[in-house]
Amino acid sequence: MNAVLAPIGRFLLAPWRGRAWRDLWFVILSSALSLLPLGLIGLPWAFFAPSYLPSILACAFLPLLAAVLLGPQLTTLRRSAYDKIRGAQIPRAPHTARDAASAAAPFSPRMRARLRHPRTWRQACYHLIAGPAANLVGVIAGTMWVCGLICFGWLSAAIAFGPNWKWLSMATSLALWGALVCLVVVYLTPWLVMASVRWDLKFATDLLGPSRAERLARRVTDLTESRAAVVDAADAERRRIERDLHDGAQQRLVSLAMNLGLARATLKDLPEEARTALAEAHEEAKEALGELRNLVRGLHPVVLEDRGLDAALSGIAARSPVPVRLAVDVPRRVPPTVEAVAYFMVSEALANVAKHAQASAARVDVWLDGALLRLSVADDGIGGAEAARGSGLTGLAQRAASVDGRFEIVSPVGGPTTIMVELPCEL
Amino acid sequence: MRTVIAEDSVLLRAGLTKLLETTGFEVAAAVDDAAGLLAAVERHRPELVIADVRMPPTFTDEGIRAALVVRRQWPEVAIMVLSQYVEERYAADLLSTSTTGVGYLLKDRVADVDVFLESLRRVAAGGTALDPEVVAQLLVRRQNTPLDRLTGREREVLGLMAEGRSNAGIAEKLVVSESAVAKHINSIFAKLDLPASEGDHRRVLAVLRFLESASPSV
Numbered sequence: 001m002n003a004v005l006a007p008i009g010r011f012l013l014a015p016w017r018g019r020a021w022r023d024l025w026f027v028i029l030s031s032a033l034s035l036l037p038l039g040l041i042g043l044p045w046a047f048f049a050p051s052y053l054p055s056i057l058a059c060a061f062l063p064l065l066a067a068v069l070l071g072p073q074l075t076t077l078r079r080s081a082y083d084k085i086r087g088a089q090i091p092r093a094p095h096t097a098r099d100a101a102s103a104a105a106p107f108s109p110r111m112r113a114r115l116r117h118p119r120t121w122r123q124a125c126y127h128l129i130a131g132p133a134a135n136l137v138g139v140i141a142g143t144m145w146v147c148g149l150i151c152f153g154w155l156s157a158a159i160a161f162g163p164n165w166k167w168l169s170m171a172t173s174l175a176l177w178g179a180l181v182c183l184v185v186v187y188l189t190p191w192l193v194m195a196s197v198r199w200d201l202k203f204a205t206d207l208l209g210p211s212r213a214e215r216l217a218r219r220v221t222d223l224t225e226s227r228a229a230v231v232d233a234a235d236a237e238r239r240r241i242e243r244d245l246h247d248g249a250q251q252r253l254v255s256l257a258m259n260l261g262l263a264r265a266t267l268k269d270l271p272e273e274a275r276t277a278l279a280e281a282h283e284e285a286k287e288a289l290g291e292l293r294n295l296v297r298g299l300h301p302v303v304l305e306d307r308g309l310d311a312a313l314s315g316i317a318a319r320s321p322v323p324v325r326l327a328v329d330v331p332r333r334v335p336p337t338v339e340a341v342a343y344f345m346v347s348e349a350l351a352n353v354a355k356h357a358q359a360s361a362a363r364v365d366v367w368l369d370g371a372l373l374r375l376s377v378a379d380d381g382i383g384g385a386e387a388a389r390g391s392g393l394t395g396l397a398q399r400a401a402s403v404d405g406r407f408e409i410v411s412p413v414g415g416p417t418t419i420m421v422e423l424p425c426e427l
Numbered sequence: 428m429r430t431v432i433a434e435d436s437v438l439l440r441a442g443l444t445k446l447l448e449t450t451g452f453e454v455a456a457a458v459d460d461a462a463g464l465l466a467a468v469e470r471h472r473p474e475l476v477i478a479d480v481r482m483p484p485t486f487t488d489e490g491i492r493a494a495l496v497v498r499r500q501w502p503e504v505a506i507m508v509l510s511q512y513v514e515e516r517y518a519a520d521l522l523s524t525s526t527t528g529v530g531y532l533l534k535d536r537v538a539d540v541d542v543f544l545e546s547l548r549r550v551a552a553g554g555t556a557l558d559p560e561v562v563a564q565l566l567v568r569r570q571n572t573p574l575d576r577l578t579g580r581e582r583e584v585l586g587l588m589a590e591g592r593s594n595a596g597i598a599e600k601l602v603v604s605e606s607a608v609a610k611h612i613n614s615i616f617a618k619l620d621l622p623a624s625e626g627d628h629r630r631v632l633a634v635l636r637f638l639e640s641a642s643p644s645v
Contacts, residue, residue, distance in 0.1 A: 080434070134624030250511055250534075251436040260441050262449070265540040281536065293511060303514045306487040311516035312558045314564035318515075326567045 011187070021030055023197045024145070025238035026085045027138035028202060034132040061283055067124035068114060074127050075208050088201050093119055094218050104167035118211065126207035129423070138196030145189035159333035212298050222269025222360060228337070231402050235300070242299040248363040257285035294319065298347060309339045309366065313346055319403060320350045322362050322379065329367040334425045338373055340367065342423060345396055349377040351418050352392045357417060375422040382417030396421075428551055429473040432457040433464035433490065434509075435482045443537070444475065448545055459483070461493035468497055473504060473549045473554060477533075480510035480517065491517045498524045505551045511536050515564040518557060530556030530591070549591055555634065556591040565589070565637065574637065576618045584611040589634045 040062040048055040066073070082088045102113035114120045158168040158175045168175075210218065260282040270278070296316060305313035312327040317324040333339070346364055353362050359381030366375045385393060386409075393409060396419070400407035405423035430452050434440040437459075444454045444487040444581035448573070452475075460483045468476060476497055480490035505528035507519060520532050528549040536558065537543050566586060571616040577585065580601075587597045599641045612630075619636050 095478075155491035214618075243486070245437070246511055251439050254534045254537060255438045257535070258446060258540070260537040261445055261540040261543075266449070286535060286538050289538070293533075293535065297512050301512065301514075302481065302487055303512070303516060307514070307516045311514060314515045314567060315512065317567040318560060324567050392588045 017190070020194055022239075023194045024083070024138075024142045026197055027135060027142050027193055027200075029081055029085060030078075030131070030197075031135040033081060033138050034127070034135045036074065037063045037070070037127050038132055040240055042067055043099055063128055064124065066281065067125055067127045068111070068120055071120055071127070071302070073155045073402045075123055078127075078131075078204060078208065078395065081256070082201065082204065086197070086201065090201075090204050093210045094214055095206075119214075122207045122211060127191055129206060130203035131200060134196050134200035138193050141189045141196060142191035142408055144185055145193065148182045148185035148189065151187060153180040155182060180240070216355045227402065231337055231341075233240045238300045242302075243298055245292070245296045245299075250289070250296065253285060253289045253292060255290055256338075257282065301343070304339055305336065308333050309342055310340075312363065313366065316343075316347045316350060317364060320362065321354045322350070322357070322359050325361070327363075327365050327367075330373065331368065334368070334373050334423075338403055338423050338425055341399050341405065342373055342375055342421070345399055345421055346375060346377060348392060348396055348399070352385070353377070353381065353417075355392070356385065357383075357415070359415075359417075368425075370426050373425055375423075376418060378416060378418040380416045382413075383411045383417050383419055384413040385411040386408060428475055428548075429453050429455050429471060430475045431464065431467045431471055431473045432469075432488060433459070433461065433476070433482065433485060433493065434480040435459045437480060439479075439534070446540065450540075450546075455493075458560070460541070461489040461605075463494050465496060468501060468504060471500070475547065476504055476506045476524055478506065478508050480508060488517060488529070491520050494529075495524065498529075505529070505553070507532065507547055507550050507556065513558045513561045513564070514598065518561045518565070522555075526555060528553045531561060532556060532558045533560060548577060553623055554591050555589070557589050559586075559590055560606070562586040562589050574619075577615060580612050581618070585615055585633060585637050589628055589637055623644050 041059045044057075045055060045059070069104075075407055079092075098113075098117075102110050102117075105113065105126055139269045154168060155178045157176045158165050158170060158177065159172055163169060163172055170178075170263055177390050260278065264278050264282050266273075267278070269274075301312045301315060303315070308330070310330055313326055313328060317326040334342075346366070350362065350364070354360050357379045360377035362377065362379040364375070366373070397407045399405075400421055402425065405421060408420045409417070410420075411417040428451075430447055432440060432443050432447075432454060434443060434633075440459065444457050447454050455473050458464050458467050463480060464476065465474075471518075478490040478494055480488055482489040482493075486625070490508055490510070494508055495644075497504055497506060506521075507530040509532055510517075511534055513531060521529055521531055528550055529568035530546055532543075532546060536546070550556050553582050561585075563643070566582065567598070574582065574585075583601065584597055587600055592600065594605050594608045598608045601608070612633075614640055615633055619633055621633060621636075
């Protein structure tokens with residue numbers, strides 16, 4: 001039942017609801033603000049004859065001049081009015097470096113910059129056309145509403161006091177019809193007032209707020225920043241884990257292996273079985289140490305941060321089971337994130353070579369090409385690697401993409417395979 | 428042998444101290460950072476220093492930098508640098524001033540007690556001990572140097588020389604006769620243009636060539 005009654009109740013209460021009256025008040029204020037630039041249309045006619053040609057031309061020009069000269073102030077005024085009366089936040093256009101530069105400039109370059117800025121014309125479009133149009137609808141509807149109420153009251157009184165009431169003498173049937181029409185008007189116009197305010201706010205949001213291009217630009221900036229933050233956070237996390245393992249498990253394992261080694265070297269008179277068990281424990285501790293070392297160095301090599309990519313790559317090249325020739329020509333340090341991505345890409349590429357390529361040799365080249373860090377990993381294996389298959393290659397492509405880099409693989413069946421990567425160094 | 432240990436892990440510091448003391452070394456001081464190391468060397472004038480690379484405050488290459496200071500101020504002190512990872516760049520730094528009485532090993536090597544102690548003695552006696560991992564890292568970086576003229580076997584021999592092995596040690600590792608090793612070594616000397624007159628010093632020079640070829644910064 002509520003579903004049926006609620007809209008009916010809303011309709012019956014419409015002309016008396018606070019929101020409708022607040023919107024009417026808003027329409028009045030907003031119209032007053034619209035009159036600030038538009039009212040200038042009448043200015044020439046205060047001094048010259050209506051048919052005087054320059055004043056006709058000026059009537060179009062003056063509001064436009066006001067919208068350009070006072071555009072930002074008008075926009076600020078609108079924004080705070082909407083906020084205070086309607087609680088509506090008109091989003092702000094982004095403050096760019098261009099805005100900062102033109103704000104600091106003297107008057108005439110500032111105005112020239114303003115004339116060239118699309119935002120000026122979007123705002124003028126609101127202040128001179130869209131806003132006033134919505135307000136006009138609102139004002140007409142509001143006037144009809146208020147007049148409807150007054151007429152309804154008057155006609156009701158006329159019905160009550162009979163056809164010879166001294167303030168209004170008319171036939172009761174006519175008054176009845178009139179009152180009915182007034183009632184219809186009173187019920188319809190509040191909706192129109194509220195709709196006009198909605199249109200007004202929509203126009204304001206679209207034209208006074210950031211444009212689509214500005215919103216997208218903003219979004220790109222935000223996404224770039226958040227992605228960089230995610231990459232950095234992952235990096236920091238790896239560093240933390242590396243540090244924890246280095247200070248904890250690794251030291252303990254070294255100590256354990258050393259003690260086992262010492263026992264093995266000094267306790268010569270143990271029974272054969274105990275000696276064998278000791279030897280096995282010792283060997284296993286050493287193996288665990290080696291495995292842990294490879295794992296931990298892969299997390300975040302300190303030398304990468306300390307001495308850069310060139311120094312860090314020797315370690316992975318040397319550990320590769322496939323013999324690697326390494327050539328690095330990176331005369332300056334690139335951003336740490338790029339260094340880390342390049343390092344892990346070489347590391348993963350060489351791991352792939354060892355796992356799938358059946359290669360007898362690999363070659364890693366890293367060089368700086370202007371603002372691009374390029375790397376290539378080539379092997380003489382069986383080829384046939386596809387980026388679509390094999391999670392290793394997908395991972396490589398994703399790593400490159402995480403810093404807007406490019407990843408390419410050439411791997412015909414039968415080999416050889418070459419992986420090429422481009423990483424931009426200015427993030 | 429009077430020794431100073433610098434290692435920030437309490438566990439390992441105690442372990443190393445115990446290991447050395449039970450095997451006839453004298454541990455004059457065991458400290459936990461680079462500043463402490465320099466003070467202890469100044470005070471005790473040890474024959475041998477064992478230093479960790481990563482120590483407070485930055486946990487990057489403190490040990491290497493402290494070792495270089497020791498090399499400059501007290502050239503007679505032998506230095507063994509230990510680390511969880513070995514890096515050829517740090518090796519190059521370490522060997523940049525002189526290639527005698529210096530070692531750079533993975534901490535893992537401590538587990539093979541006999542081999543480790545032998546390395547310590549060799550370094551203390553003025554020899555070198557480079558970790559095979561460092562040597563492997565140096566090998567991937569050869570670029571158009573006289574080293575390219577070496578055969579695979581000769582490169583292997585040179586790598587083992589860089590690790591600090593004697594001819595007998597190299598022969599044992601490669602399972603060849605000592606005279607075959609000597610032949611390879613002579614061939615290496617010839618290909619690297621090292622004159623015959625300088626005797627044992629040529630070994631050091633050959634190793635130095637090897638290291639130089641890897642890092643232009645040395």
